[in-house]
Amino acid sequence: MIKTVIPVGPFHPLLEEAEYFTLTVDGETVVDIDLDIGWMHRGHEYLSEGKTFTQSIYLVERICGICSTSHPLACSHAIEDVDNIEIPPRAAYIRTLVGELERIHSHLLWLGLAGHFIGYDTLWMWAWRYREPVLQMFEKISGNRNHYGMLRVGGVGRDVDPDSISGLLGILDEVWRKIEMVARAAGDDPVLKARLKGVGVLPKQAAVDYCAVGPTARASGVPVDVRKDEPTDAYGLVEFEKIVLQNGDVYDKLVVRLLETLESIKIVRQCLEKLKTAPGAILNDVKEISAGEGIGRYEAPRGEVFHYVRTDGTNRPIRHKVRAPSYVNIPTFAASCKGIPVADVLITLASVDPCYCCTERAVRMVDSHNLPFRIDLAKLSREKTERIRREIHG
Amino acid sequence: MLDKETFLEEMGQRIRRGVDKKGRLYFEVAGEDLHEVVKYLFHTMGCRLSTATAMETYHGLEVLYHFSHDPTGQYYCPRVVMTDKKNPRLNSITPIIKGAEWIEREMSEMLGITFDGHPRPERLLTRDHPKGLDRPLRLRRPS
Numbered sequence: 001m002i003k004t005v006i007p008v009g010p011f012h013p014l015l016e017e018a019e020y021f022t023l024t025v026d027g028e029t030v031v032d033i034d035l036d037i038g039w040m041h042r043g044h045e046y047l048s049e050g051k052t053f054t055q056s057i058y059l060v061e062r063i064c065g066i067c068s069t070s071h072p073l074a075c076s077h078a079i080e081d082v083d084n085i086e087i088p089p090r091a092a093y094i095r096t097l098v099g100e101l102e103r104i105h106s107h108l109l110w111l112g113l114a115g116h117f118i119g120y121d122t123l124w125m126w127a128w129r130y131r132e133p134v135l136q137m138f139e140k141i142s143g144n145r146n147h148y149g150m151l152r153v154g155g156v157g158r159d160v161d162p163d164s165i166s167g168l169l170g171i172l173d174e175v176w177r178k179i180e181m182v183a184r185a186a187g188d189d190p191v192l193k194a195r196l197k198g199v200g201v202l203p204k205q206a207a208v209d210y211c212a213v214g215p216t217a218r219a220s221g222v223p224v225d226v227r228k229d230e231p232t233d234a235y236g237l238v239e240f241e242k243i244v245l246q247n248g249d250v251y252d253k254l255v256v257r258l259l260e261t262l263e264s265i266k267i268v269r270q271c272l273e274k275l276k277t278a279p280g281a282i283l284n285d286v287k288e289i290s291a292g293e294g295i296g297r298y299e300a301p302r303g304e305v306f307h308y309v310r311t312d313g314t315n316r317p318i319r320h321k322v323r324a325p326s327y328v329n330i331p332t333f334a335a336s337c338k339g340i341p342v343a344d345v346l347i348t349l350a351s352v353d354p355c356y357c358c359t360e361r362a363v364r365m366v367d368s369h370n371l372p373f374r375i376d377l378a379k380l381s382r383e384k385t386e387r388i389r390r391e392i393h394g
Numbered sequence: 395m396l397d398k399e400t401f402l403e404e405m406g407q408r409i410r411r412g413v414d415k416k417g418r419l420y421f422e423v424a425g426e427d428l429h430e431v432v433k434y435l436f437h438t439m440g441c442r443l444s445t446a447t448a449m450e451t452y453h454g455l456e457v458l459y460h461f462s463h464d465p466t467g468q469y470y471c472p473r474v475v476m477t478d479k480k481n482p483r484l485n486s487i488t489p490i491i492k493g494a495e496w497i498e499r500e501m502s503e504m505l506g507i508t509f510d511g512h513p514r515p516e517r518l519l520t521r522d523h524p525k526g527l528d529r530p531l532r533l534r535r536p537s
Contacts, residue, residue, distance in 0.1 A: 036521070037518060038519030038521060038522075045531075046531065084415070209491070209492040210493045211491065211494075213442075224442065224464050229464045230467030231467075294418075295469055304444065304462075308445075308458075308460065310449065318449075319447065319449045321445065323444065323445035327496065328445075328493055331492075331493070331495065
């Protein structure tokens with residue numbers, strides 16, 4: 001039996017961070033997968049120890065470009081947890097508003113990329129077109145389409161203008177109609193079902209063993225959602241449902257994200273309605289943080305972001321631990337990728353949510369004689385989608 | 395549902411000292427008791443390992459595990475302190491929880507802690523680093 005090794009990465013358009021996968025294949029079937037990370041170790045934890053608490057929040061905002069408010073939220077929660085600092089109700093609604101808008105645009109980004117990877121470019125264009133108004137809402141709220149700089153210890157640094165809320169609600173209504181249409185269309189699409197159902201299954205027990213989080217865990221029947229488990233900010237004041245599905249395949253991950261997007265729109269609408277009238281300040285005056293330790297977390301679009309800070313009574317953390325959701329979700333590939341065809345690896349790797357770019361990527365393949373030749377995983381995936389499309393539609 | 399009181403009742407004799415805050419329980423355990431506490435948290439209570447934090451203090455090296463009990467939102471954080479800074483050793487919990495593999499490898503290379511029984515004691519982040527980093531998070535605090 002000849003086994004072939006396919007290296008994927010370390011710089012790969014499907015992966016939100018630079019990672020290096022080594023696929024061992026037997027014919028068309030993946031028999032083993034190994035992962036190698038550490039290509040972008042940027043020293044955030046060490047850097048944070050040299051910065052004040054407020055500066056740390058800005059620093060961690062740069063960890064991820066897509067969920068750039070999740071890390072600051074978790075960091076603020078951790079610092080506030082040291083002294084059990086409360087935040088004003090208006091600030092709580094603003095935090096939740098920004099966090100949920102981010103979830104909408106991140107899930108739509110993933111949906112578009114997932115469509116593109118399997119050769120379903122209509123879905124890609126739809127999803128990204130309807131993501132654009134969400135970014136415009138961000139620009140109206142924070143002044144930026146990304147990296148919003150809204151968070152402070154004890155609240156937020158920028159208020160939402162009550163006069164702009166009716167305009168924001170108008171955009172949101174339009175987004176709701178479009179996303180609902182996309183969700184129905186994607187849910188009924190026989191090609192999507194045939195291409196994604198049963199692909200890259202992550203069993204529930206494996207999700208528990210690997211401590212997976214976010215949609216990756218919820219699509220496998222593990223009901224973990226920080227927003228419900230430990231409601232901070234305004235999550236205890238708004239109504240929404242936790243979306244949990246059971247199959248653990250790529251299709252269920254897609255459906256979880258689609259349904260969560262609709263739930264997020266409901267939360268955003270409730271927050272905006274409350275912000276019309278919610279009185280009071282947006283920032284509590286926090287003079288100092290005492291010596292101690294605090295844990296902060298937030299349900300980022302990809303899952304739980306975890307921050308831990310140790311303080312000594314000065315204005316800087318003496319230890320700041322950061323754990324992003326990908327850190328626990330990526331190792332689940334060892335369970336979800338074994339035994340599947342090579343053409344399905346691409347979308348399975350992508351199903352935990354990639355971030356950057358949409359460039360084609362040809363990987364270097366080494367055969368049993370260590371001779372390199374090139375294979376295009378994206379092309380293989382698209383060919384499979386096309387084959388399924390022909391089988392369904394004749 | 396198993397709660398904090400039940401945990402303290404069952405594991406109380408293994409806890410040396412602790413800090414009980416709102417939704418957070420930090421407590422110190424001996425290295426030899428770690429497996430029993432982790433098994434109780436993971437298998438009996440159904441907690442999820444969020445991650446672990448290692449740091450160097452004046453007293454030695456410490457590893458703080460963060461277990462989330464998702465149904466209640468409570469965090470259980472067992473802390474193990476190793477006073478031997480030259481050769482810190484700790485039993486690996488990866489044989490119990492697969493999800494601990496990466497974080498233990500990271501703590502090992504960043505602070506030089508040896509995790510006995512780890513199935514894959516290789517560097518995670520700095521394997522091919524051009525400068526061949528050695529315990530980078532300890533360099534600024536020489537023992």
